[in-house]
Amino acid sequence: MLLFPHIEANVSALRAGRVDVAVLSSVTVIGILGGQGAQGLERALPFDVEEAELNVSAIAFRHEDDDLRAVYDQQLAEIKKDGRFEAIMKKYGLGEPEMVPSGATTAAICATKP
DSSP states (O other): OOOOSSHHHHHHHHHTTSOSOOOOOHHHHHHHHTSTTOTTOOOOSSOOOOGGGOOOOOOOOOTTOHHHHHHHHHHHHHHHHTTHHHHHHHHTTOOGGGSOOTTOOHHHHHHOOO
């Protein structure tokens, strides 16, 4: 296993045959594959991880911002319910593999130890 200082170094090592695989976020891989230098690269799908290994993006709020968090949660639930969230995800090439599993809870994700 090798650690590289930035994404371009990962891709260069992959192209040069110094590594067989590079582990990057879905968003990063989608961006790379959508660019000019994607020849010879592919995304590994399906790429399933156990729930304990779930890695999701998050929004952070200060403890004293309960009202803001409540409004955010309400609006997020609304755009998920009417399909706008999925449309936004699709616009950026994101889909089912990037969605948080339906059974995952904030408490369970936050309780997972690295």
